[in-house]
Amino acid sequence: MAVTDTVTELEVHDVRFPTSEQLDGSDAMNPDPDYSAAYAVLRTSGGPPGHGFCFTIGRGNEVMAEAIRSLAPYVVGHPAPLTADALGALHRTLTHDSPLRWLGPEKGVMHMAAGAVVNAAWDLAATRAGLPVWEFLATMTPAELVALVDFRYLTDALTPGEALAILRAAEPGRAARTARLRAEGYPAYTTSPGWLGYDDGKLVRLAEEAVADGFGQIKLKVGADLGDDLRRMRLARAAVGPAVRIAVDANQRWDVPEAVRWMTALAPYAPYWIEEPTSPDDILGHAAVRAGQPVKVATGEHAANRVVFKQLLQAGAVDIVQIDAARVAGVNDNLAILLLAAKYGVPVCPHAGGVGLCELVQHLAMFDYVAVSGSWEDRVIEYVDHLHEHFTDPVVVERGRYRAPAAPGFSARMKPASLTAHRFPDGPVWRARRAPGPHGTQEVTA
Amino acid sequence: MAVTDTVTELEVHDVRFPTSEQLDGSDAMNPDPDYSAAYAVLRTSGGPPGHGFCFTIGRGNEVMAEAIRSLAPYVVGHPAPLTADALGALHRTLTHDSPLRWLGPEKGVMHMAAGAVVNAAWDLAATRAGLPVWEFLATMTPAELVALVDFRYLTDALTPGEALAILRAAEPGRAARTARLRAEGYPAYTTSPGWLGYDDGKLVRLAEEAVADGFGQIKLKVGADLGDDLRRMRLARAAVGPAVRIAVDANQRWDVPEAVRWMTALAPYAPYWIEEPTSPDDILGHAAVRAGQPVKVATGEHAANRVVFKQLLQAGAVDIVQIDAARVAGVNDNLAILLLAAKYGVPVCPHAGGVGLCELVQHLAMFDYVAVSGSWEDRVIEYVDHLHEHFTDPVVVERGRYRAPAAPGFSARMKPASLTAHRFPDGPVWRARRAPGPHGTQEVTA
Known part of the structure; x- marks a missing residue:
């Protein structure tokens, strides 16, 4: 009898770094970003977890975290997505589910949240396969790769047959x-x-x-x-x-x-x-x-x-x-x-x-x-x-x-100590700064 | 001395209607929508509140509600936006704030959340002016109307001067x-x-x-x-x-x-x-x-x-x-x-x-x-x-x-009894159905 490997938890962290203090990342539209991640850990019963995240620049990272949390019912309790087939099915579920799609479609907060979970699943599957994601992908057949793609709305520019020929x-x-x-x-x-x-x-x-x-x-x-x-x-x-x-x-x-x-x-x-x-x-x-x-x-x-x-x-x-x-x-x-x-x-x-x-x-x-x-x-x-x-x-x-990564997975795992230190708003890095409101350290003005 | 009128609260409700039971609203992409609103009430110290909302079809409405909540620091504690100038400034703040813009830009959950707050401000301002929104707008001068518009990215198709000429x-x-x-x-x-x-x-x-x-x-x-x-x-x-x-x-x-x-x-x-x-x-x-x-x-x-x-x-x-x-x-x-x-x-x-x-x-x-x-x-x-x-x-x-609305405001106010009855997941309409999970009544499948 096969050992079952089931997703047991989608853990979400709001992690922020006070990068605005050094003007790292400053540009003509973003004068003072605090680089942040809404970070997802896909835990399963069968082995090490998968990791994925959305990147934001501070305020609103809590909305991204809530969006990732809203995807838990689509994965928790389901088999761990470890195969090309399962990774294709997960992507289609998260981008085609009708009520979630209404919130985009395929754009903004909900779409990025889907991306964090999909990428966490790729980290999980590649880790289980013992390969870095680039190599995990590069060992799939052209037909497996084509089956991973959602061709809806693309066929006037690229058909599955054309994609197969390219690969x-x-x-x-x-x-x-x-x-x-x-x-x-x-x-x-x-x-x-x-x-x-x-x-x-x-x-x-x-x-x-x-x-x-x-x-x-x-x-x-x-x-x-x-x-x-x-x-x-x-x-x-x-x-x-x-x-x-x-x-x-x-x-x-x-x-x-x-x-x-x-x-x-x-x-x-x-x-x-x-x-x-x-x-x-x-x-x-x-x-x-x-x-x-x-x-x-x-x-x-x-x-x-x-x-x-x-x-x-x-x-x-x-x-x-x-x-x-x-x-x-x-x-x-x-x-x-x-x-x-x-x-x-x-x-x-x-x-x-x-x-x-x-x-x-x-x-x-x-x-x-x-x-x-x-x-x-x-x-x-x-x-x-x-x-x-x-x-x-x-x-x-x-x-x-x-350098080509050699370690299995998507290089997506943050150090536990970093997650703890930069947890917003109550990690030590943020507690050490002036008491922030729930939405960031900067003042907002209307 | 002028009486101050300040925004005191941005109240947010997750309200859902079990419309999927009758297949009202069913179409080729959305087979079973539960029509829902992430509903915002902009309370001020100077008079009746303003009302606005995002429309969703069920699951994910809690993410919309969180997105609206994230906008509270941009309005609460600030003067009530009652003039054309203030309504223009509020719109620009909510759509141009750099960290929030990163989550779109100008699309999806954060953009719709901005819409709910902007529309609540219009309901508030028109109510104070004693006019329905259509008439409140139609009594503004062409110059006032042009100043309400964000022309960024539009000037290759429409300049402020052309807009003024149209009006x-x-x-x-x-x-x-x-x-x-x-x-x-x-x-x-x-x-x-x-x-x-x-x-x-x-x-x-x-x-x-x-x-x-x-x-x-x-x-x-x-x-x-x-x-x-x-x-x-x-x-x-x-x-x-x-x-x-x-x-x-x-x-x-x-x-x-x-x-x-x-x-x-x-x-x-x-x-x-x-x-x-x-x-x-x-x-x-x-x-x-x-x-x-x-x-x-x-x-x-x-x-x-x-x-x-x-x-x-x-x-x-x-x-x-x-x-x-x-x-x-x-x-x-x-x-x-x-x-x-x-x-x-x-x-x-x-x-x-x-x-x-x-x-x-x-x-x-x-x-x-x-x-x-x-x-x-x-x-x-x-x-x-x-x-x-x-x-x-x-x-x-x-x-x-x-029929042209005659009552002041944006016709956006829901009855308090409806808000209470349809509150998700714990209002009486939802308690009376089978115990829902936090994300909806329908099963989700991956």
Whole structure:
């Protein structure tokens, strides 16, 4: 008789880090983020738990935590989702359940909550399989992978048959690319020099350090003041030289005409891409920005779902697709997006940073290289050197490249001591600050 | 010395109605909704409170309630928002606050929560002014109305100057249209005959009753089975005759190619519009459906925000814009959408039904008639005859027309006895049913 392995609990933690005190992560739209996670632990009767999370920047993290809690009845008491079939079924249940879907559909708080639970299930299943998630995925057959994808609303751009053909075409090279990935690591770029709250000296010093550390690309935040951006771009270009790529990131600050004007002004410094020039919902707007100025357009970290990515590709609105591991409904949604990008021949350069996003998304980029696009040409994973110390299997970035994770799972597990210390609002890190209200440390003003 | 009027409390209720027992509201995507509201009461020190709510269909309503609660620090302790200036500032605060924006941006649970609070503030302000919301809006100057709108991300389609010109052009006719609206009421259509769970006899009987009641348009749910839809459409057409419009509503059921095929098959019965043929996020998909078959395309009840509506209009994707009073961030967002629709010359036919959506949205359609589009040609407000008895100022629909509300406020106040009886999970209506879990009465399956 088979040993049953059943989900016994969906444990949820509200964890926040006081990053606003150092202006780490500051940009034109987010002046003082406290990087936070609504963190989920999927406990089962049969072995170690799975871990997943949503990333937020402080206030409202309690709403994310409540949304994850609301998903408990869909998993607790059910068999542990350990197979490709079960992981596909769980994703469909959490994104198609009619009352929950009404709260999106497939967007915002409920969709991110589904993503945390789906990703926790992938951590669980890969851990049981004894493989890191990138390799767990890369050992599945093309047919198994296609069955993980929700093709609803996608078939005018990508059919299951087309997806199967993409995966089959990449199959013969999987072993060679896996070996090369293990030997060389995956290319990275660093955002650490470019936060908007850093002064010019810190910007130049960190840009020089990035080049010395082997990075071929850095990124600067822009969009608050054009004079400042011109000066910072000039300083950064002087610091890194002509061969290192400098991406810029406006974090959704502009309207379309403003984006075109601003990037036309910055173009002489040869920025490599302009990231999030305007609203992440504005497919036609991104297409207009791409057509109206010479710099490549990148977006996706806030794109709500598969359907938005589909249209960005259909409309020719982006040169670079930026997936986020925790904004959409987990691995399954990102598999759909990787396949769409491969169909349209657009490179995927994942968004990372925040809390644990580097840890998660490296698996998806590496799987893309091994088994979907089959290429890392013009592909880089964002790297930000914050908060990795709170994870039990932190990313390792050396000479500008992510080392392929070897430990089983999704690198998603936070250290128990970190969870305890940063628990909001009553963990010691927060108790040691001024007595916060239930919604954050910052004053809110109406 | 002025009497201060300060917000003292944001009270939140989780209220649910067991509508799934009668299959009221059943459609191709939502087989068993329990119509629900996350209901907000904005109490102040200076007079009667304001009321607003999000509409959901059951499970997850507790997440909406938590999201509304998270907005308390932005209003409680601040001056009551009673003026146009204050209502504009409140909307901007709730939609632009950086950590809350991260949870959307401008979409899903947090955005709907902002809508509930913004609408409660409009109920409060209009009540204090002694006017129904439609008239409160229609007595503001064009400049005051323009200042209520968030033009971020809209200026490539609509500038403040263009909005001002639209409102000024409608200004001379305001008085005459107000008089006509009071005398005649605003045109309505009814969805009551068409729920997917109703049998053919009930469909025919309710369709005949709708015509006898004076409605010039009815609506049928479609999308689950083409044979059923062809039969129901034939029965409905026979019941209402050739002169009454029959809209059909697929509730997002189809992919683009399927929508084109299905509507081509239904076209011989002359459906007036096809509503929500596919994903509400799929701007390009709606444009393709509109181009690929002969029936007018309508959508909007699930469109996440201003930016999606902007693109639906820019892309020529819709013949009819369907605003929802409680999906976007309240009156201010809907004012932006009404102005965008007027700019593009597309009629607005509001979505309603659910719990209290008819009560709210009538004010927006009437304001549009009086002060924005200046027309009710080819414009109708949806009417569904459920749950109005729970409101203190319910809609009045006579001979197929909504009577203009005369009572001050937004018609948003639920009866205290209804709030108590339907409180979830411990109100008497729910205690009388089988002991529910914390997340709903239905079983959930993974």
